[in-house]
Amino acid sequence: MTDPKANLPKEKQTALGLYVTAQEAYTKWQTAPEQVKILDVRTPEEFLFVGHPEMAWKIPVAAQSYEWDAEKKQFPLKLLPDFVSRVQRIAKPEDTIMVTCRSGGRSAIACNLLAQAGFKKVHNIIDGMEGDGNGDSASVPQGGWKNSGCPWTKKLTPERLVLPQND
Numbered sequence: 001m002t003d004p005k006a007n008l009p010k011e012k013q014t015a016l017g018l019y020v021t022a023q024e025a026y027t028k029w030q031t032a033p034e035q036v037k038i039l040d041v042r043t044p045e046e047f048l049f050v051g052h053p054e055m056a057w058k059i060p061v062a063a064q065s066y067e068w069d070a071e072k073k074q075f076p077l078k079l080l081p082d083f084v085s086r087v088q089r090i091a092k093p094e095d096t097i098m099v100t101c102r103s104g105g106r107s108a109i110a111c112n113l114l115a116q117a118g119f120k121k122v123h124n125i126i127d128g129m130e131g132d133g134n135g136d137s138a139s140v141p142q143g144g145w146k147n148s149g150c151p152w153t154k155k156l157t158p159e160r161l162v163l164p165q166n167d
Helices: 022-031 044-049 083-087 105-116
Strands: 036-040 062-064 077-079 096-100 121-125
Touching: 022 036, 022 096, 022 121, 083 105, 096 105, 105 121
Parallel strands: 036 096, 096 121
Antiparallel strands: 062 077
């Protein structure tokens, strides 16, 4: 069996080099739920419509923009400047944090932002909430929180939602 952490794409790599699969993150949380925090950094729309880990803190790292990027052929996400300060409301630099997004890219960005702020035990959940496809949009995603049998829900838990403040 191939180790999913071997040969990680550059966009999933982090400065701390700490990686787990969704299943490993869930197992670590089960073992020490008071010491391990699951952090979901996707957008509120993703929490609502795709679902999220039941125990996760939902703290978006980026927001959807509505400025078309013709080169990338997409509406890019824009990083939220208060991300780290929102995480600091629920976690300390010595806490163990497992970070997820859709498939491991945004969570790597979040891990790096937290590492720059002095967090030492921040793990990227490399297969994210939905896992990776094989490049074919019709393919079934491989891995991911939902596909690994980990508990998830679409029911929002406002007490675990830390959104940016409206100006």
